[in-house]
Amino acid sequence: xxxFVGWEMPVQYESALQEHxxxxxxxxxxxxxxxxxVRFKGPRALDTIQKVTCNxxxxxxxxxxxxxxxxxxSGGFIDDIVVHRLKQDEFMICVNASNRERDVRWFLxxxxxxxxxxxxxxxxxxxxxxxxxxxxxLQPMTDVPLxxxxxxxFRMGAVDKVPCLIARTGYTGEDGFELYLPAEAAERIWNLIxxxxxxxxxxxxGLAARNTLRLEMKYALYGNDIDETTSPWEAxxxxxxxxxxxxxxxxxxxxxxxxxGVSRKLVGFELIDRGIARDHCPVLVDGNPMGHVTSxxxxxxxxxxxxxxxxxxxxxxxxxxxxxxxxxxxxxxxVVETPFYRRK
Amino acid sequence: xxxxxxxxxxxxxxxxxxxxDTGVVGITxxxxxxxxxxxxxxxxxxxxxxxxxxxxGSVESVKAVSEVYSPVTGRILEVNSSLSDAxxxxxxxxxxxxxxxxxxxxxxxxxxxxxxADDYKRYLEEELGE
Numbered sequence: 001x002x003x004f005v006g007w008e009m010p011v012q013y014e015s016a017l018q019e020h021x022x023x024x025x026x027x028x029x030x031x032x033x034x035x036x037x038v039r040f041k042g043p044r045a046l047d048t049i050q051k052v053t054c055n056x057x058x059x060x061x062x063x064x065x066x067x068x069x070x071x072x073x074s075g076g077f078i079d080d081i082v083v084h085r086l087k088q089d090e091f092m093i094c095v096n097a098s099n100r101e102r103d104v105r106w107f108l109x110x111x112x113x114x115x116x117x118x119x120x121x122x123x124x125x126x127x128x129x130x131x132x133x134x135x136x137x138l139q140p141m142t143d144v145p146l147x148x149x150x151x152x153x154f155r156m157g158a159v160d161k162v163p164c165l166i167a168r169t170g171y172t173g174e175d176g177f178e179l180y181l182p183a184e185a186a187e188r189i190w191n192l193i194x195x196x197x198x199x200x201x202x203x204x205x206g207l208a209a210r211n212t213l214r215l216e217m218k219y220a221l222y223g224n225d226i227d228e229t230t231s232p233w234e235a236x237x238x239x240x241x242x243x244x245x246x247x248x249x250x251x252x253x254x255x256x257x258x259x260x261g262v263s264r265k266l267v268g269f270e271l272i273d274r275g276i277a278r279d280h281c282p283v284l285v286d287g288n289p290m291g292h293v294t295s296x297x298x299x300x301x302x303x304x305x306x307x308x309x310x311x312x313x314x315x316x317x318x319x320x321x322x323x324x325x326x327x328x329x330x331x332x333x334x335v336v337e338t339p340f341y342r343r344k
Numbered sequence: 345x346x347x348x349x350x351x352x353x354x355x356x357x358x359x360x361x362x363x364x365d366t367g368v369v370g371i372t373x374x375x376x377x378x379x380x381x382x383x384x385x386x387x388x389x390x391x392x393x394x395x396x397x398x399x400x401g402s403v404e405s406v407k408a409v410s411e412v413y414s415p416v417t418g419r420i421l422e423v424n425s426s427l428s429d430a431x432x433x434x435x436x437x438x439x440x441x442x443x444x445x446x447x448x449x450x451x452x453x454x455x456x457x458x459x460x461a462d463d464y465k466r467y468l469e470e471e472l473g474e
Contacts, residue, residue, distance in 0.1 A: 016380055016407055017380075208380075208406050209406075276383070276384050298383045298406055
């Protein structure tokens with residue numbers, strides 16, 4: 001177990017490799033209750049969300065979710081989030097555990113009208129059921145026709161009589177669902193899913209598998225790949241920036257950056273030499289220091305060393321070579337297409 | 345915890361078996377369990393020389409990297425090259441098929457500084473609460 005911003009969480013239950021493979025081949029269960037869940041309610045809830053996020057939440061319909069971000073005035077990431085629209089005037093935003101308190105303060109500081117902003121993280125839990133067999137495991141426990149929920153949509157419904165928000169979202173690159181449910185019911189539902197799913201290979205998965213799964217998809221990890229010093233344009237997340245939607249925090253700087261262009265870009269790489277490049281290993285381009293590996297690990301699916309790093313834009317094309325300093329050894333790396341892994 | 349009788353052990357969880365002036369070195373069952381699934385093993389060149397306590401290689405799992413330190417001073421005679429294709433051997437059989445290097449001892453009195461199986465068991469119990 002490790003301490004993760006005050007939450008005691010397992011790095012692995014038994015084997016990080018097997019947990020990773022269970023998600024790719026069958027189904028894995030992640031207790032992601034450490035994530036923050038914040039409810040917005042009121043006639044100006046949408047206006048408030050539009051003001052503090054860069055994606056266009058006005059495009060959402062009831063039951064739809066959207067990946068978005070909170071930015072500073074200078075266009076850096078405060079957090080990356082998922083916005084769920086329950087009703088026209090009610091939203092639930094899922095935020096990173098490490099940023100939760102700051103996000104909530106940020107929301108309150110930018111609140112418009114008398115929008116109700118409630119941090120429901122402690123009273124609620126979140127279970128991610130991920131993998132090609134996620135639907136098969138969950139469907140017998142709910143009347144909600146899960147197959148009808150499209151990617152990044154959700155339904156309200158009961159899972160074994162427990163009221164849940166059932167979202168077809170995840171952080172693994174596989175099909176799957178995230179269940180948002182009352183904290184007091186979480187343990188029973190967790191055990192029930194494991195029990196019912198064990199026959200088809202369901203198993204609990206820890207932080208290590210969660211990390212390798214998301215890295216194979218090039219999904220950003222806050223604090224590693226994105227933070228206050230990185231802009232969405234650099235991080236390859238320009239697709240969540242909607243400059244045409246109206247005013248929002250960070251917009252003027254993002255407009256300037258877009259016109260001027262950015263000088264570095266987050267790329268995916270593989271090590272060509274033998275070894276494993278890990279988080280924080282220094283990166284060298286033509287012998288010059290160029291930051292460090294923001295995320296690096298062995299990829300269980302590709303059986304290679306993969307990672308992410310910010311490279312100068314003119315040296316970031318697929319095939320470009322650079323060096324990674326792995327505990328004093330200068331290892332050759334090459335930029336590759338991302339995502340690293342593609343679902344079969 | 346599997347701690348074979350006839351080996352010597354270090355506090356960093358390496359083992360060495362010695363015959364005449366030649367030693368075979370690997371990591372212990374405890375070490376492989378702590379590390380988890382081994383996915384990469386870095387071994388030295390045959391012929392290179394290491395002092396006692398010097399890192400001669402590393403063993404990496406999905407989640408962590410662990411340096412492996414030489415229990416004795418000496419020159420590497422041979423490395424277990426099968427580990428590069430099958431690093432998981434270290435998890436499956438840390439004391440036999442999972443050996444890492446064969447080393448020519450320069451000073452066999454150094455073995456007196458290492459732990460016996462009983463010492464190492466006690467060390468695991470006392471120091472690590474096993």
